Amino acid sequence: MKDLKNNEPNIFVIFGSTGDLTYRKLMPALYNLHIQNLLPKDFSVICIGRRDFSNEDYKENVKKSLNKFSGNTFDEGKWEKFSLIFNYLKLDFVNDKTYGSLKNSIDILCDKYKYQENIMYYMAVAPEYFSVIAENLNKNGLVCKEKGIKRIIIEKPFGENLKSARELNEKITEIFTEKEIYRIDHYLGKEMIQNIMAIRFANPILESIWNNRYIDNIQITSNESLGVLTRGRYYEKSGALKDMLQNHMLQLLTLIAMEPPTSLDTESIRDEKVKVLRAIPKVDEEFVKNNIVRAQYLEDKGKTLKAYRDEENVSKDSNVETFVALKCFINNYRWTGVPFYIRTGKRISKKITEVVIEFKNAPFVLYNNENNIQPNLLVIRIHPDERIFLNLNVKKQGNENEIIPIQMDFCQNCHSVVSAEAYEKLMYDAIRGDSTLFTRWDETEFSWKFVEKISDIWSKRDIPLYTYESLSNGPEEMNEFLHRKNMKWWDF
Numbered sequence: 001m002k003d004l005k006n007n008e009p010n011i012f013v014i015f016g017s018t019g020d021l022t023y024r025k026l027m028p029a030l031y032n033l034h035i036q037n038l039l040p041k042d043f044s045v046i047c048i049g050r051r052d053f054s055n056e057d058y059k060e061n062v063k064k065s066l067n068k069f070s071g072n073t074f075d076e077g078k079w080e081k082f083s084l085i086f087n088y089l090k091l092d093f094v095n096d097k098t099y100g101s102l103k104n105s106i107d108i109l110c111d112k113y114k115y116q117e118n119i120m121y122y123m124a125v126a127p128e129y130f131s132v133i134a135e136n137l138n139k140n141g142l143v144c145k146e147k148g149i150k151r152i153i154i155e156k157p158f159g160e161n162l163k164s165a166r167e168l169n170e171k172i173t174e175i176f177t178e179k180e181i182y183r184i185d186h187y188l189g190k191e192m193i194q195n196i197m198a199i200r201f202a203n204p205i206l207e208s209i210w211n212n213r214y215i216d217n218i219q220i221t222s223n224e225s226l227g228v229l230t231r232g233r234y235y236e237k238s239g240a241l242k243d244m245l246q247n248h249m250l251q252l253l254t255l256i257a258m259e260p261p262t263s264l265d266t267e268s269i270r271d272e273k274v275k276v277l278r279a280i281p282k283v284d285e286e287f288v289k290n291n292i293v294r295a296q297y298l299e300d301k302g303k304t305l306k307a308y309r310d311e312e313n314v315s316k317d318s319n320v321e322t323f324v325a326l327k328c329f330i331n332n333y334r335w336t337g338v339p340f341y342i343r344t345g346k347r348i349s350k351k352i353t354e355v356v357i358e359f360k361n362a363p364f365v366l367y368n369n370e371n372n373i374q375p376n377l378l379v380i381r382i383h384p385d386e387r388i389f390l391n392l393n394v395k396k397q398g399n400e401n402e403i404i405p406i407q408m409d410f411c412q413n414c415h416s417v418v419s420a421e422a423y424e425k426l427m428y429d430a431i432r433g434d435s436t437l438f439t440r441w442d443e444t445e446f447s448w449k450f451v452e453k454i455s456d457i458w459s460k461r462d463i464p465l466y467t468y469e470s471l472s473n474g475p476e477e478m479n480e481f482l483h484r485k486n487m488k489w490w491d492f
């Protein structure tokens with residue numbers, strides 16, 4: 001574990017402290033770190049909101065949210081001590097004239113507790129405010145690096161497209177250095193995602209076959225059974241491509257495909273991830289037509305669920321995709337010729353996030369195909385359960401020579417161990433100054449370039465938008481670009 005303790009903030013400022021993200025994710029994460037003694041010894045939180053709350057009102061809200069969202073760890077005694085770190089501050093963050101009160105609160109805390117001005121700012125606000133707040137902090141002398149470390153954590157989405165992501169980045173990097181910027185993709189905080197590197201690089205038996213000689217194809221899936229719910233307005237601008245593929249899916253791809261880094265150092269890992277993105281061939285019209293399927297959900301069979309176009313804040317003739325599947329290659333020594341299949345969708349029958357590595361069949365088959373021998377599969381399940389299993393073939397007990405698949409299975413969270421929530425891990429890392437699980441600008445920029453090209457081609461050319469019934473497995477058309485006869489998308 002990296003020792004980064006002297007690199008810790010004393011003051012954690014949350015912009016958007018009365019919002020859904022803060023109550024549901026950030027507060028339970030801070031609380032769980034507190035009860036494990038993982039918060040810095042000298043630590044206060046300034047919670048910024050525009051509502052007329054007293055400190056006590058605000059703490060009452062936090063307490064309620066912890067009761068609801070902290071995963072049964074809430075304890076009245078521990079809460080008493082934890083509640084002392086909060087300081088609610090009413091402030092309109094778009095008005096630069098109001099930041100004097102934040103400066104004042106910081107000065108008071110530094111004076112009272114003899115803190116250094118080590119500050120971490122968390123942008124739990126709508127994306128259009130990220131740069132506004134950073135600029136206002138700067139104007140008001142609140143990012144002075146001589147007085148102590150300064151960090152900024154930025155929520156997703158980082159931009160709506162390549163242009164806005166670049167503009168946002170330019171503005172933020174005028175004030176904070178790349179090392180001070182923590183771009184969140186909460187998927188990276190999930191236990192099993194972090195485990196991917198360990199599975200690969202701590203097991204020579206796997207790493208030696210992790211290449212195009214032994215692997216036939218890799219499938220990365222992240223589906224959910226819910227629809228867009230109340231997020232119609234946002235989703236109309238993003239679709240599955242920008243909501244899921246640009247960040248989570250491409251991040252997963254990089255972890256599965258990267259070369260071993262020279263060390264576990266943040267930049268070594270990020271360098272290898274970026275190389276994977278660079279090795280994806282250029283996106284053009286041909287690629288989009290032949291390798292990508294986009295689709296939108298209809299009602300379910302029983303007509304109890306709404307079609308996407310009937311959802312709240314969604315246009316009746318919306319062409320936004322709620323499902324996308326694509327096949328791509330990574331043109332490097334390790335992966336040439338191995339297709340990576342990626343799919344993600346809403347209102348799919350099963351909520352699941354997993355990676356399936358399908359190994360090549362033996363060159364000749366002693367136990368021949370009449371027995372329907374399954375290929376060897378390594379499955380890394382990220383959600384809902386965290387497990388890894390290997391599909392092998394064995395002989396069925398009995399007199400016949402029948403071959404059946406079995407699973408060697410390790411489940412991480414099936415028993416008593418509850419994995420830390422992604423936000424808990426990410427907050428812990430950000431506090432310690434470890435940005436390995438946050439996305440660097442070049443990763444963000446590459447992934448925007450990739451999805452933007454696809455989105456441009458979709459908007460200018462006559463590319464079909466297919467449909468699928470809610471709670472089905474997705475559109476039939478996603479099977480058309482599979483590279484072999486009898487091949488399938490694996491669903492466990």
Ligand SMILES: NC(=O)c1ccc[n+]([C@@H]2O[C@H](COP(=O)([O-])OP(=O)(O)OC[C@H]3O[C@@H](n4cnc5c(N)ncnc54)[C@H](OP(=O)(O)O)[C@@H]3O)[C@@H](O)[C@H]2O)c1
Pocket residue numbers: 015016017018019020021022024048049050051091092093094123124125126127155156157
């Ligand atoms: N919610 C999630 O699970 C989730 C997951 C992933 C990413 N995110 C990202 O996290 C960010 C926050 O999401 P959210 O769901 O928490 O949004 P939200 O519920 O709308 O909260 C926004 C917060 O900003 C405050 N605010 C807005 N304008 C303000 C102003 N002028 N001055 C002071 N405070 C102001 C709101 O105050 P009021 O309470 O007074 O309105 C509220 O506290 C977004 O970028 C979102 O994309 C959220």
